Amino acid sequence: MRLATWNINSVRLRINLVLDFLTSADIDVLCLQETKTEDKHFPAEAFTEAGWPHHAIRGEKSYNGVAIIARKPVTAISHRDWAGREDCRHISAQVEGGIQVHNFYVPAGGDVPDREANPKFGHKLDFLSEMTSYFAANRPERSVLVGDLNIAPLPEDVWSTKQLKNVVSHTDIEREGLIRLMNDGSWHDVVRAYFGAAEVLYSWWSYRARDWAASNRGRRLDHVWTSLDLADSVSDVQIHSDLRGAEKPSDHVPTVITIAD
């Protein structure tokens, strides 16, 4: 089974890019973030016609929005509210193979890494803390956690750990928080495990660069974690960096894992 996560930054604008990716990468389960549309406008028919007829979607107007798109049935669709808000940043469902999928869009956190000066940063930290408490109390089994977690935890997850030290997404408190979520929540970073500690990995490049590929100032903000019981079932991992160079690209690229059926 091949499972992908992708912050698509408007599923309606990029539906053809997504469909091409599903086909060419032979994806069974696709988790999207930043779909940016209400459920009634979600392009469900296009996915169905292309061969992915099973959907768990949770969107709102203009902002956020998450979805799980699959070839085979998805069941037990649910979500939780985090940090006291009902924004559409989480959906979970069971997919083929009895695998429980949690799909998250963690708040970006604004520009200033200080919860007093910038409430968005406080929201991000609160969201992270609640995830940590939840998964510490509800230890995942036969589960996958994916999404745009908006944190690059390791020096090898950014173009310059020194220059991003005080930049939201790579501050110490966020990095430590994400590691704590992984450890206390009993999750395993299969992408980092597959490529090794020394490999520099990015899944996002800003739109605000003259030439994203030439400057290559990326960050690994998108993650795929498995519960510990599935850690040895992952046989392949790919980050589709080439899609950052697509026509009208998302600023994020898909990450794909192959997991034993």
Add this chain to the structure above:
DNA sequence: ATGGTGGGTCACCCA
């Protein structure tokens, strides 16, 4: 130090 670009909706929000 600053501003750079892009998406959604319709004067600004968000990333």
